[in-house]
Amino acid sequence: MSSDLTIKFSAIPQGEGEPGREEFSLHLTRVDKQVRLEGRLQIYNTVGVTASATREYYRGTLAQRSPNDPETDVFIKLAYAQNLDDAAGLRTEANFYNKQLKALQGDVVPVCYGIYEGEHDDGDPIVCLVLEYMGEPAEDGLGSLDMDVRLEVLRSVVQVHLAGVMHNDINDDNVLFSSTPDSKPRIIDFEHAEKHKCRRKLEIVEGAPVPERLLFGCPELWDLAANMGIWRSQYVCFYGEYVDEDTIDSPQVLIDAVRSMTFLPQEDIERRANKAYEMVQVFKENGGYRPRDFNPDDWVF
Known part of the structure; x- marks a missing residue:
């Protein structure tokens, strides 16, 4: 035959x-x-x-x-x-x-x-x-990669969108990396893909505030950027309570958020509230952007 x-x-x-x-x-x-x-x-x-x-x-x-x-x-x-x-x-x-x-x-x-x-x-x-054969997925998932590599993943998916394709299944297993020194992310598995005219209206800027999903215009790219931590969170975790930083115009806002936690030492609450407020002010003066070396764990008080 x-x-x-x-x-x-x-x-x-x-x-x-x-x-x-x-x-x-x-x-x-x-x-x-x-x-x-x-x-x-x-x-x-x-x-x-x-x-x-x-x-x-x-x-x-x-x-x-x-x-x-x-x-x-x-x-x-x-x-x-x-x-x-x-x-x-x-x-x-x-x-x-x-x-x-x-x-x-x-x-x-x-x-x-x-x-x-x-x-x-x-x-x-x-x-x-x-x-x-294009390599293997990131061992600990896309969110574990250095920011430069995460941005490269995002750029690859943007190129797929510009080619007129919505992937519909972007996950850790469908982004591969080879072992070569110049390895770049490759996108695979287009079984669930569909033709797509990307309606993204905003640039994706590392460390910028999270844009509204509807205003951003493209759900798949918004989800990917959000899941990989490209944008900053707009919430401060204060003793387990999440407070929108746009509402924090004084340390008292944070103190009021945990007023019911009477078992907490008042002195500690005030000290941490002042520290959190100072950090919020620094970011607001920078247009809301986080520096490259920002550690999200520092945003938990």
């Missing part, structure tokens, strides 16, 4: 509550004609990453297509086509890579080496998406 892609898959060991998979080979036909690759592709050295009842994920090596081509690490997503949602998700993702995101491939998103269809040895129809 002629094919555009041949893959020899390694076995996936059975995990607790998850099915395993024995070693097998696939001979698949390319169905997205936007991908211009000469000749047939071969993938070897596959390593099973994980499997579910309807999905399997592998890493592998894309063989040289000509003497001048390097070998390439790839990530392979398999869906059993009888599960219509899974198969449709891979087709949706490939369509975005090959159209709206084509100019961003290899930079902001992975290179797409095509989507393929065929049958497993047992006759089950299979859909297979082959992507450039």
Whole structure:
């Protein structure tokens, strides 16, 4: 049988509550004609990453297509086509890579080496998406990254929006980093994406006050910036009570917020209220912006 892609898959060991998979080979036909690759592709050295009842994920090596081509690490997503949602998700993702995101491939998103269809040895129809391997998620989540890196993540997602795509599933697992020194964040997993005309009205400025979500204009970018702590909180945590800093025009506002806590030493309350008020005044004089070395823990009194 002629094919555009041949893959020899390694076995996936059975995990607790998850099915395993024995070693097998696939001979698949390319169905997205936007991908211009000469000749047939071969993938070897596959390593099973994980499997579910309807999905399997592998890493592998894309063989040289000509003497001048390097070998390439790839990530392979398999869906059993009888599960219509899974198969449709891979087709949706490939369509975005090959159209709206084509100019961003290899930079902001992975290179797409095509989507393929065929049958497993047992006759089950299979859909297979082959992507450039781009690294791993941040070990402790996006919020743990240095501010410069978080801003780079945000810029990458902004580029996706400018290309006309709403991701709809930005989370820690869908932003990858390689181990190279010049590693930049790459955005993956566009199965739930949709066409998008970004209506963001405001610039995203580190340390600025949190803008109103509606006035900002783009819910996805607002949520991402807020979740990564790009903007400052406008609340002072005073003995567990959250007080809007815009209302703090004197230390007495903070003292009044904890008036019912009669078990607290009055002297300590007044001392902390004065310190918090002084900090609020410093930030207000700076237009509400936080300095780069600001520690949010210092905002808890």
